[in-house]
Amino acid sequence: MVSETATESAPAVVADDAPARGIPDHIEVTRALEAIFMVVDEPQSVVGLASAVGRPVKEVRAAIAELVADFDGLNGGPQRGFELREVGGGWRIYVRSDLDDVVRDFVHTQNPSKLSQAALETLAVIAYKQPISRGAIASIRAVNVDSVVRTLLGRGLITEAFTDSETGAIHYETTDLLMVQLGINSLDELPKISPLLDDGSEGFDDVR
Helix, strand or coil, rough: CCCCCCCCCCCCCCCCCCCCCCCCCCHHHHHHHHHHCCCCCCCEHHHHHHHHHHHHHHHHHHHHHHHHHHHCCCCCCCCCCCEEEEEEEEEEEEEEEEEHHHHHHHHHCCCCCCCCCCHHHHHHHHHCCEEEEEHHHHHHHHHHHHHHHHHHHHHEEEEEEECCCCCCCCEEEEEEEHHHHHHHCCCCHHCHHHHCCCCCCHHHHHHC
């Protein structure tokens, strides 16, 4: 689920036996983690989550396992339409793969509005520089692109290509839907934009 307050930097180390500041004692770790997973868009490491809730890493691992079982319907309840999945050394909530088409159709029918200028600019960066990480997109546009990337993912115009095994950064690429919307058969048909730049110094001329 989308689904991006994550960073691509390594989280601080939390000792297994030395919980620091975090959630109050009356709040269950599973509830706190579930709330965090609902708002992040990149996989979160166990150590980073332990730092966020101020609980030992061992306790956080056990809470994650409990959430996985709960979402999978292994505790007597129904299987949820989403799952908690470990990707690239971190954990994040995703829509179950067998429901991808359902969600995609819903998004396409419920969100017919035009894209904002910011979304169009971000989509252009991804189209010409893919696969590209969120951090690299933000560097090119010099603005935070978290919400825009979420919008493009929700519209089905971009998708996650892969997660960097070292940094945990998700790299994005465009989907076939974008080509359908643009009326092209291949990304090679995208117009060259280097002639529109002063000197091609941004590197786009190397891509198209």
